[in-house]
Amino acid sequence: MSQIKIKEFVPAEEYLASGHLACPGCGASLAMRYALKALGSKTIVVIPACCWSIIAGPYPQTSLSVPLFHTAFETAAAVASGVKAALDIRGNQDITVLAWAGDGGTFDIGIQALSGAAERNEDIIYICYDNEAYMNTGIQRSSATPWGAWTTTTPTARPKSHPKKNIMEIMAAHRIPYAASAAVAYPVDFMEKVKKSKRIRGTRFIHLLSPCPPGWKCADEESIMLTRMAVQSRIFPLYEVENGERYRLSMDHSGSPVKEYIRRQGRFRHLTDKDIDMIQERVNDEWERLLRKVKESEDPE
Numbered sequence: 439m440s441q442i443k444i445k446e447f448v449p450a451e452e453y454l455a456s457g458h459l460a461c462p463g464c465g466a467s468l469a470m471r472y473a474l475k476a477l478g479s480k481t482i483v484v485i486p487a488c489c490w491s492i493i494a495g496p497y498p499q500t501s502l503s504v505p506l507f508h509t510a511f512e513t514a515a516a517v518a519s520g521v522k523a524a525l526d527i528r529g530n531q532d533i534t535v536l537a538w539a540g541d542g543g544t545f546d547i548g549i550q551a552l553s554g555a556a557e558r559n560e561d562i563i564y565i566c567y568d569n570e571a572y573m574n575t576g577i578q579r580s581s582a583t584p585w586g587a588w589t590t591t592t593p594t595a596r597p598k599s600h601p602k603k604n605i606m607e608i609m610a611a612h613r614i615p616y617a618a619s620a621a622v623a624y625p626v627d628f629m630e631k632v633k634k635s636k637r638i639r640g641t642r643f644i645h646l647l648s649p650c651p652p653g654w655k656c657a658d659e660e661s662i663m664l665t666r667m668a669v670q671s672r673i674f675p676l677y678e679v680e681n682g683e684r685y686r687l688s689m690d691h692s693g694s695p696v697k698e699y700i701r702r703q704g705r706f707r708h709l710t711d712k713d714i715d716m717i718q719e720r721v722n723d724e725w726e727r728l729l730r731k732v733k734e735s736e737d738p739e
């Protein structure tokens with residue numbers, strides 16, 4: 439997309455103030471900025487306990503210029519559903535309700551409320567910014583943490599021994615109208631998906647890869663580049679799933695070696711070349727599985 443087109447596509451309005459409390463290089467702060475540019479001012483944001491509880495700032499100050507509801511860790515989808523129901527009762531149809539939660543609040547503790555909302559096809563957008571651990575409380579492993587990663591609860595002597603949970607497949611299995619993966623390194627793609635979500639009714643879910651320099655043990659200025667490498671290496675492919683069955687890739691993924699991505703992060707420093715070869719094999723298998731679904735969607739026979 440040319441410079442001019444990006445200017446046309448990305449609204450100038452800012453809903454995230456400078457001086458917010460994120461660390462330098464934090465993907466979650468950029469992601470909220472993009473999401474709100476795509477959604478506009480008529481948005482209510484529901485945030486459970488996570489880094490964003492801090493980034494938003496202490497009451498009565500806030501870094502966001504849209505209404506914001508802080509809620510308990512496990513309740514993002516339930517509270518967002520309630521806010522939407524209240525708006526419906528008041529006959530207010532032009533406000534978007536956005537649940538905004540980390541991977542801990544989504545993959546783990548919030549999944550019951552999220553599954554309930556998805557099963558009822560609640561009319562909400564749910565964005566999970568996935569930094570692959572419980573970062574706010576000091577980098578503990580979540581079920582989104584990749585196999586082999588160091589966290590404070592999976593130290594280098596016993597790194598994470600389970601693979602990352604496949605949240606997109608879980609959400610697709612609910613047959614919700616729209617699920618998409620996105621990454622902050624691709625802001626136009628992410629904003630397009632948020633804008634598309636706004637046009638659809640029912641439960642819309644976006645799984646967003648969001649870098650965290652303290653948790654990934656990388657340099658602040660490398661976080662976006664690393665996120666791009668995660669996508670290009672197919673560790674985190676970008677795709678959409680409509681009604682749980684129509685799979686579409688969002689871009690060409692070159693398939694660069696995962697080693698380049700892994701070796702730049704302190705959280706993977708202890709991994710051997712053999713470990714990385716195994717990760718590469720798993721990534722290849724998952725990619726083939728995804729391609730089969732894309733192909734079946736194109737050719738249902």
Ligand SMILES: Cc1ncc(C[n+]2csc(CCOP(=O)(O)OP(=O)(O)O)c2C)c(N)n1
Nearest residue numbers: 487488489511540541542543571572573574
């Ligand atoms: C029921 C409950 N358990 C634990 C906590 C403590 N807590 C607050 S934020 C947080 C981590 C959130 O992790 P995640 O959702 O991945 O978001 P991130 O911190 O990475 O932004 C935890 C464990 C809590 N607030 N409520």
Ligand code: SF4
Nearest residue numbers: 460461464489573650
């Ligand atoms: S700890 Fe990570 S996710 Fe939390 S504010 Fe800092 S960079 Fe962002």
